[in-house]
Amino acid sequence: MSSNVSYTVDERGASNSLDYRVYFKDATGQPISPWHDIPLFSDQSKKIYNMVVEIPRWSNAKMEIATAEPLNPIKQDVKKGALRYVRNPFPHKGYIWNYGAFPQTWEDPTHVDPSTHAKGDNDPIDVLEIGQRVANRGEVLQVKILGTVALIDEGETDWKIITINVDDPLAEQLNDIDDVEKFMPGFLRATIEWFKIYKIPDGKPANEFAFNGEAKNREFAEKVVEETANFWKALVGKSPNESKLDLKNTKLSNDYSVKVEDSKSIVEAKAVTSSLDKVPIADQSAIDKWYYIKLN
Known part of the structure; x- marks a missing residue:
């Protein structure tokens, strides 16, 4: 069902440390940028997208594509110099979906969205994959879009695109946002609840939403993704680079493309990860703890 291109990851540095990085390579072993070099679509005619998994479901480490670093x-x-972990707002454990981003998208921080009245958050657009399998960090999944919700995070629009892995057992039944409630009752409510309260254990207020937390449908979400893809095209097509983002790539043949040997040097400059390299989390008890939250 999916046109699956093979990508592999190269972990560098010790996990749970400031040095830990996950680099990406194509089928030939050439280092690539997961943001710039992986195409948005796996199969555009079928509206199947590539999703880069940053955070597997049930995990707590807040991982992200490093938009300001080479590749x-x-x-x-x-x-504040400390690694970030999300807390467990009862009854949830870590992230409740496979969480990641669509490559070749960008939420332009200078653009005020007419539907949310807020600017973009300067990142690739966020993706929630709601299927049954727990994905792996750095995995590239083929997904279809079901809908979206929009957080307003510190005055910025933070879209969350809701998707399903095309190989999931429910994929044929889930084709739009209303199907999620039909076949996965309670899931959208849990999603809104999680985003609303997950920062409260860290002393922050409850998150706010555009559209009163209403999830928008597939057609709306696909237009949002298309718009962010156009913002990305403008970003990488502009020279010189006026942003503080790193636009190095190996596939685009533009002003920011680097040679194979240079891309390999970027990765090889980082320490190789040993199977024994793992730094203990400083406060594991806080990561494991459930936080009971009462909203006013």
């Missing part, structure tokens, strides 16, 4: 590896988000 944009996945790294753990850092705040």
Whole structure:
């Protein structure tokens, strides 16, 4: 059902450390940027998209594509010098979907969205994959879009595109946002609840949403993704680079393309990960803990 292109990952540095990175390689072993070099579509005629998995379901480490680093590896988000982990707002454990991003998209921070009245968040668009299988970090899934919700995060539009892996047992039944409630009752409610409360254990207020938290349908979501894809095209097509983002790539043949040997040097400059390399989490008990939240 899916036109699956093979990608592999190359982990560098010790996990649970500031040095940990996940680089991507194509089928020939050439390093690539998961943001710029993996196409948005796996099969455009069937509207099947490529999703880069940053965070497997049930995990807590807040991983993200490093948009400001060469070849944009996945790294753990850092705040005030500390690695970030999401808490477990009861009854949820970590992220409740496979969480990631669509390649070749960008939420333009200078563009005010007419439907949310807020600017973009300067990242590739976020994707939730709601299927049954727990994916692997760095995996590239073929998904179809079902709908979207929009957070307003610190005054910025933060779209969350809801998708399903095309190989999931429910994929044929799920074709639009209403099908999610029909075949997975309670899932959309849990999704909105999670996004609303997940920052509260860290002392932050409840998140706000555009559209009063209503999930928009597939057609609406596909238009949002198309718009962010056009923003990305404009970003990588503009020279010189006025953003603080790293636009190096190996496939686009533009001003930011690098040679194979240079892409390999970028990866090889990072320490190789040993199977024994794993730094203990400083406060594992806080990661495992359930936080009971009462909204006013």
